[in-house]
Every structure is written in structure tokens, then in C-alpha cells.
Amino acid sequence: MTTKDERLSFLEEMSDVRRIKRPNRADVQASRSMTPGHLERQRAAVDEAPKDRNPLTGDNVDPLKSHDVLAYQRPGIQHGVYRKLxxxxxxxxxxxxxxxxxVDQARLEVFSFINECVTHGVRTALILHGKGERNPDGxxxxxxxxxxxLxxxxxxxxxxxxxxHHGGTGAVYVMLRKGEKDKQRNRERHGFK
Structure with a gap:
């Protein structure tokens, strides 16, 4: 507890102190003026179309019917491996x-899906594309x-x-290359350097 003398002493010391008229706060309002850097970034964002890193093309596609079989094998793939696929x-x-x-949505999804599969070490994937039996042109x-x-x-x-049982000609099995981790694991397992 403070005594009466201490309180009077305090008030006497504070007698010449004046209240601050402006609030004692920092001005955090953002500047409304655009700097040259802002203007350049804004112009670049509007002018430049985003770069499409997706290499998949849509030119000269041979039309396939619902019961056509998809088949592809890179050189070097063993026949027994391809047969199992x-x-x-x-x-x-x-x-x-x-x-x-x-088609545009599928193009983006296929590219993204294959990249994710490689990243996560997926070796075999299934892509369901449908047979197109409802299309009037077949x-x-x-x-x-x-x-x-692909x-x-x-x-x-x-x-x-x-x-x-996996969708027949309305789906496709896809075999993907081994990632670096899997290659290294095989080298270690079989004693290769």
C-alpha cells in the first residue's frame, strides 16, 4: 500500500507532464502510391501468359473406336514384362x-498424374478413359x-x-520407369555398382 506522502510526492513529480494529443501508435496504413517495381510486376503479370510446362500435344490424333486396343512398348522392355502388364x-x-x-482437363490430369507416380515410386498405374460408346460418331x-x-x-x-475386370478397352495399364531410389535399391540388392 502506498502512503499519503508517497501519493502526494508522485503527483508533485508528475505535475508538469502533459497528455499526448495524438495517439501513440505507429501509422501502419499502406502507401497508396505505386512504386516503379509494383508497376513493372503488375504489367508483367498481365502481359505474360503463364508458361505451360506440359509437353502433351493434341495435334494429329488418330481417332479410335470404343473396342480398339491400346498397345505400346518402348524398345528394351522385355517381352515377359510386357506380357505380364x-x-x-x-x-x-x-x-x-x-x-x-x-480433353484439356484430361491433358493436365494425365501429365500431373504421371509425374506424381514417378515421384512416389509407382511402377504400374491404371487410367480409366472410357470407351466413348455414347458418342454419336463412335x-x-x-x-x-x-x-x-502416353x-x-x-x-x-x-x-x-x-x-x-479392370475396365477392358475403356482403361489402360501404364508401366512407368523406375525412380532413382528404386534403381539404387536394385543395384544394392543385386550387387551392382
Whole structure:
């Protein structure tokens, strides 16, 4: 507790102190004027279209029908390995469903999906593209584009239309290259350097 003398002493010491008229706060309002750097970044954002890093093309696609079989194998893929892929004997580690997507949406999804599969060490994937049986012209549009896109991706080693229980000619098995981790693991397991 403070005594009466201490309180009087305090008030006497504070007698010449005046209240600050402006609030004692920093002015944090952002400057409304645009700097040359702001203007340049704004102009660049409007002028430059975002770069599309997706190499998949849509030019000169051969139209495929609903029951056409997709088949592709890079040189160097062993026949026994390709046969197991074709028969659906590899474990499917990832799936992508393209049903009800536009060609542009599917293009983006396929590119992203394959890259993610490689990143996560997926070796065999299944892509459901549909048969296109409802199309009046009988052309399986997404299937046609997929047949063009998959060989354009370096990570795709082989692909083949799926077995009936996985979607038949409305789906495709995709075999992907090994990632660096898997290659190193095989080297260590088999004693290679």
C-alpha cells in the first residue's frame, strides 16, 4: 500500500507532464502510391501468359473406336514384362479416372498424374478413359488422345488396354520407369555398382 506522502510526492513529480494529443501508435496504413517495381510486376503479370510446362500435344490424333486396343512398348522392355502388364498381373499402385473430363482437363490430369507416380515410386498405374460408346460418331475421344499422349512422356515405358475386370478397352495399364531410389535399391540388392 502506498502512503499519503508517497501519493502526494508522485503527483508533485508528475505535475508538469502533459497528455499526448495524438495517439501513440505507429501509422501502419499502406502507401497508396505505386512504386516503379509494383508497376513493372503488375504489367508483367498481365502481359505474360503463364508458361505451360506440359509437353502433351493434341495435334494429329488418330481417332479410335470404343473396342480398339491400346498397345505400346518402348524398345528394351522385355517381352515377359510386357506380357505380364498386358495380362494385368502387376499390382496397380495408382488410378486416374478421366470420365466426364474435357480433353484439356484430361491433358493436365494425365501429365500431373504421371509425374506424381514417378515421384512416389509407382511402377504400374491404371487410367480409366472410357470407351466413348455414347458418342454419336463412335469415336473414343479421350482414348484417342491418351494413345498419343502416353508415348510422349519419357516416364511411360509401356501401356496396354486393361483386362475386362479392370475396365477392358475403356482403361489402360501404364508401366512407368523406375525412380532413382528404386534403381539404387536394385543395384544394392543385386550387387551392382
Amino acid at each position: 498386358r495380362l494385368g498381373q502387376y499390382q496397380i499402385d495408382a488410378r486416374l479416372d478421366l470420365h466426364r473430363m474435357t 469415336i473414343a475421344q479421350l482414348k484417342s488422345y491418351l494413345a498419343k499422349w 508415348p510422349e512422356l519419357d516416364a511411360v515405358m509401356a501401356f496396354h488396354s486393361a483386362q475386362k
